[in-house]
Amino acid sequence: MGRKFSSYIPAPGKRVYLAIGLLAFEIFIFTIFAENFLTIKNLSTVLINVSDLAIVSLGMTMLLIMGGIDISAGSALGVVGFMIAQLLFKEVHPIIIAFVAIAAGTLIGLINGLLITKFRIPDIIATLSTNSVFRALIFGLLGGKYLVGIPLKFKRLATGTLFGIPNTLIIIIVFFTVFWLVLTFTRYGRKVYAVGDNTEAAKALGININNIRLATYSIMGALIGFAALLYMGRVAVVEIGIGSDLAIRSIAVAVIGGTSVTGGRGSIIGTIAGALFMAFLKNGLVLLGMPSLAEPAVTGVLILLFVGIDVLADLKSTGKIKSRLLGRRLNIVDNKSKDIL
Amino acid sequence: MISKSNTKKILMIIGALLILSSVLLACTESPSEPAETTEEAAVDSEPVTEESSEKYRIAFIPQLVGIPYFTAMDNGGKRAAEAFGVEWIYEGATTTDAAEQVRILESLVQQGVDAVSVATLDAESLNPALKRALEAGVKAYTSDSDSPGGERLVFVAQALGKDLGYAFMDTIAEDIGGKGQVAIVSNDPTSTNLNTWIEYMKERKEEYPDIEIVDVRYAIGGSTEKAMNESLDLMTRYPDLVGLVSMPCSGTPGLAQAVIQADRVGEVWVTGCGTPASVKTYIESGVMKHSVIWDPEELGYLTVWAGIQLIEGNPFKEFNEVPGIDRLIQYFPEDKTLLLGPPLIIDINNVNDYDF
Structure with missing residues (x-):
């Protein structure tokens, strides 16, 4: 059984090369036509601002491959962000905060996963509902105020550099490499593809579909928890609109990177190209002077x-x-x- | 039996289509929804006068709920409702969603409120709904943001658009020492009030020949993060930029945070609409010198008072005495506008004097 899963290693599809090619083309065009585009400062700014989107898109890609989806990602990030802000105000040690944030995110993901597996609610409906619940929760917790002046304990994590390289670039590379390895070479990763491609066939193969779903939604939650740390490091404001279109943007990123919304097909490498494509597009259009x-x-x-x-x-x-x-x-x-x- | 995986995949496809269409719709105006139900509502809410022994029900629909600015208006409305013995209904969406405003307005009309005011997001889609509300016998008016081209009974204005636009220009000019490049960050391009301020700001700019307004960016959706990202890109595009002005109150902390992230504190100055509580930390740390605001609590109070006058059919005078407000409130009959007063400039000296 083990050999069966691991011996099939797909080469990156044409679609991934296309996404990478288009990213390269985009960077090339902006470098020529947009002033101040290819500067260390601008590239770092873009990499800093794309970090939380990239991390969430990573989880979203896995969910889409599995035939799932998470509409609640942005609101979940808001709930975790609020918790992080409160702990920062109470001067809790950053490492404990990071632990709590990731644990809280995982719990949120697990809740989504349980609604989908135990209560058999379709993924899109379940997460659409939890999205509303989380948004209402943020609304209630904030009580009509903004949280500003939050201590910048995570500023260095989110906006600092290591040997001149933005931390966020290192974080993105590490996360994407690890998850690419997991999806491509582990039994779990192959099962994610199998469940998304043909659920019935996966069942027939003896895959415990619900366990795979629970695990993937929990991983998505953990990634959201980590992304919330990066978000608090760079934005440091919690307001009612926090993460309001994160889910849609991360789905767009995955689709641009060649992930199929009907499941079974997609790649982590495509997603990183998609995330960078979106980020540079937004930045480059402003620099070009697009109205x-x-x-x-x-x-x-x-x-x-x-x-x-x-x-x-x-x-x-x-x-x-x-x-x-x-x-x-x-x-x-x-x-x-x-x-x- | 249709297999589960097929149902799920169909749902997925529908979801994907929804997402794609929302991406595309982000740049188009939200169409107003046809509401055949208003005729029923007209029948239901007919006997307004017979119910006069009961409390008047006055509703307000903010541009979005959950931000300090509209929360302050809500508090003012509650205070007035208590003072005048009426019922205050405060209902809105958590994002700037013009279609949602129309939906809420229509449901309030169906519930048979006596008066409803709206802080308009998009006049195009709201005006037909305002008209239907009036036809149903509800006193429909606007407050905080007007709906030009519509038939609202009165507009309760926080400050004249002209005074505010001029105040934004004057404060940023003072902050940057009267010369240099300035950029504006707004939210949705359909926000009537913000567009008016931008126009007057540009008009006032003629007084400052050494200042150039280089760009106006629209952070659609109104989140602080989006305003922040726009500001960062603006600072890259215009390396000589010295001033950033936020029109919406929700954007101002984002602009300030962008200047902190870009490490340009003291080089790029931020001003804009900002409640004292949300700009306090930035004024104290030297990222901002001023913000422009008015008293939204008092604006909510005045909104309720105006609603009562409309329900009771009392015409507005040129200068009105409003119980609970210690100055005369001016009325401009040609624009049917009730004016709260001049803008309030927040700086280090008075930032701690307010609690909104």
Whole structure:
């Protein structure tokens, strides 16, 4: 059994190379046309600001591959952020705070996972509901105020450098390497792919699907807890809008990186390219002098383009998309007819 | 039986479509929703006058709930409700969502409130809803942010847009010593009040020939983090930038935090709309010298008083005595605007005098 899972190691798909290529192209274009783009200071600023998004996107990629999704990510980050702020005000030691933050995040992820596995609520509905609950919780905890003047104990973690390299770049590289290894070479990682690709077949193979789901949602929670530390280090303000579109942005990042929203397909390497693509896009458009009002339109069109390329690449490389879609439809019809019979 | 995995995948696809469409919709205006139910509401809320022995119900819909600014307005509304013996309803969304405002307004009309005021996010989508509210017999008016081109009965203004725009320009000019590049960070491009302030700020800029307003960025959604990221990019794009001005109160801490992160404290000055509690730490640590505000608590109070006048059918005079406010409140009949007073400038000397 062990050999079966680990002997199949997929090469990075075309889609990943495409994402990396587009990132390189984007950096190339901005370097030529945008003043002040290729400076240490600007690159560090972008890397600092993308850190929490990148970490959350990592978890989101795993969930999407598994056929799951987490709409509550931003609100969960807000709840953990509020806790971190309170502990910072009480001058608790930063290491204890970091531990509490990650533990709290894991617990939140576990709650999502339990709702999905034990109560059999579809992932998107379960996390949409917890999203509302967490947002209401932040609202209640803040009591209509902002938390400002939070001690900057995590500023060095989030915005400092090590041998001239931004800490966040090191954090991103370490996290992405570890999770790439886990997803590609461990039994757990292969099971995540298997569950997302075909749940029934995974069940037939004897995979405990609920355990995989619980584990992945808990990992997502832990990553959110860590991302909240980075967020508090750089923003240091807790207000009602905290993390309000983090979930959507992290899904966009994963999709740009070639992860399929229908599960079973995706890559961590694609996601890091996607995260950097999004971050440099936002930054580069400002530096190019793109009017603020035109920006969301440009971003939206680019994302559509990416997804379009995704479909085309699939069609060209395998020619399978038609038969896959057709097959799925036949499957539904087949099941329906069984129902009637 | 449809297999579970298929149902799940279909849900996933729907989810993905929702996400994609919301990304695209982020730049378009939210359409107002057709509400066939208003006719029922008109029937329900007909006997307003017969219920006059009961408490008047006066509602207010803020641009978003949970921020200190609107919380202060809520407190003022509660204080007035107690003073005048009416019921105060405060209901809004946690993000700046124009479609949600319309929904809340329509549900309040259905509940048969006597008067409802709105801090407008998007006039285009709100105006038809305001009109339907008026047709249903509800005294609909605006407060804090007006809805131009609509039929609201009165606008309760915190300060004249002109006075505020001029105050933003004057404070940033003072902060940066009268010369240099300045950038503006706003939130949603449909926020009527913020757009008016920007226009007047630009008008006032003519007085300062050595100052250049280089850019206006819109941090859509109104979160502090977004305002912060816009500010960081602005400082990179314009290395000679010396001033950042936030129009929304929710953005100001983000601008200040950006200057701290970029290590430009003392080189780039931040000002903008800011409640004393939210800018206190930045004024004390020298990131900001001033913020511009008015008393939102008193604005909430005045909103309730205005609602009572509308319900009772008392016309506004040019100068009105309002019990509980120790100055005369001016009314401008040509714009149907009730004015709270001049802007309040917060600095190191008075930042500790207020609790909002």
